[in-house]
Amino acid sequence: MFSLEGLTNSLQQWLNAHFSSTWVLVIESLLVILLAITLFAILGLVLVLMERKVAAHMQIRLGPNRVGPMGMFQTTADTLKLIMKEGLTPDGADKFLFNLAPFVVMIVAMLLLAPIPFAQNFQIWDINIGVLFVSAVSSISVIGILMAGWASNNKYSLLGAMRSGAQIVSYELSAGLSIITIVVLTGSLQLSDIVSSQQNGWWIFKGHIPAFIAFVIFIIAVTAETNRAPFDMAEAESELTAGFHTEYSGMKFALFFLAEYINIFIVCAIGATLFLGGWMPLHIGNLEGFNHIMDYIPSSVWFFGKVFFLIFLIMWFRWTFPRLRIDQLLNLEWKYLLPISMLNLLLVTIMAIMGWHF
């Protein structure tokens, strides 16, 4: 049976047999870097195409369908176009920060890739505070956005960046609280532990209604954190032209664009790991035959299936819901999501102490 674990193990053995331990580490690090960058490039192309196709079908259109079969090379063509374009830096801009900002946003997205378990025993870095690492590092991305907005020397950029700051700082609270509900149930911050605790059922089922409420709040909060519609205050095409990346062009713009989609992938991967069992196959109670069939599907397929399901969900409501105004956005967080998630956390804590979950 195909598994990524076997692949890495045999590679490790082969490297150990041919090189000294230092070189093994160097080569493995290089391979990880290469894989991460490849994953980023592929994800960028696939997700942008997926977004455009999903959007089109929800609006009774066809979407891109001219470049390649079913329009599959449309995003590749777009990327080539962006590479060819001039990366303009405005005269009045703070040149150093202006050119640094897209890379900060990108590096944050890359760092978040480290603790995610992509498949059984296939993880870059299994630290024991994985959840904390994720929630801590994901808030650095706001610095990149503020940097871009400030350095552009443009009122729209600055307004967009300030909005994005207010938004990310607010929504991190409820995202964090809904992550904590799972930590309370699991009793561990390590992502591999959280996945293995879902061996006999995913937390969204095991945790009854409070876990489901936490899941819904998590999805809403991470949508806001990634600055996507209906919470796209930072970009706000209708009032701020393009918000914090108004002044960016060419490949620097493409990096922001790519980072948005990578961030969606990462938050959906975290959501899938915490609530939907990561790479764990779907097991139903004592149905031995059914569970056995599910075990035959490779764990990486399970993981990516769940992640893409969540991405589809986020795209679905991006193309359905109307945009919120900035005051409505903060109302939603401080008056609704935060109290609800606090109450929900209390419920989950009681549930975990009394052992009411399965």
Next chain:
Amino acid sequence: MFIKEYISDIYHAVKSLLTGMKTTGGYFIRPGEIITQQYPENRADLNLSERFRGEVVMIHDENNEHACTGCTACELACPNATIKIITKFDVSPDGKKKKALDTFVYHLELCTMCNLCVEACPTDAIKMAQNFEHSVYDRSKLTKKLNQPGSKIREGVE
């Protein structure tokens, strides 16, 4: 009371958002409803709306006769001087002079397809056609003469 209102707010918000998601989700799983037309491929069987307005044409019947009296109502109705009517005087067999249409000049490049000329016409001599492939290499080709050569006014149209 406040708590009750708060909860009913949340309930109604969730309900209306789910209704919206049901609509878009329904469109997503029913690709048969897609209304996009793949234009150059379906040129033979284009499905245009009945009210689509492509250009002004003059209706001619099988005897090469039209219903235009040359009254210039359309010319006056046109907001941007797209139509220019040139009239002449026909002499009837009994020696009476009568005003008639000589040339109906139509500047397609100025036309906004507003339909006001068609509505102004007292004899229904012109109508909007559905042809929209107007691109030409020379601007002068867009100035058209709508009455066909040798055509004349139909008997009985005043």
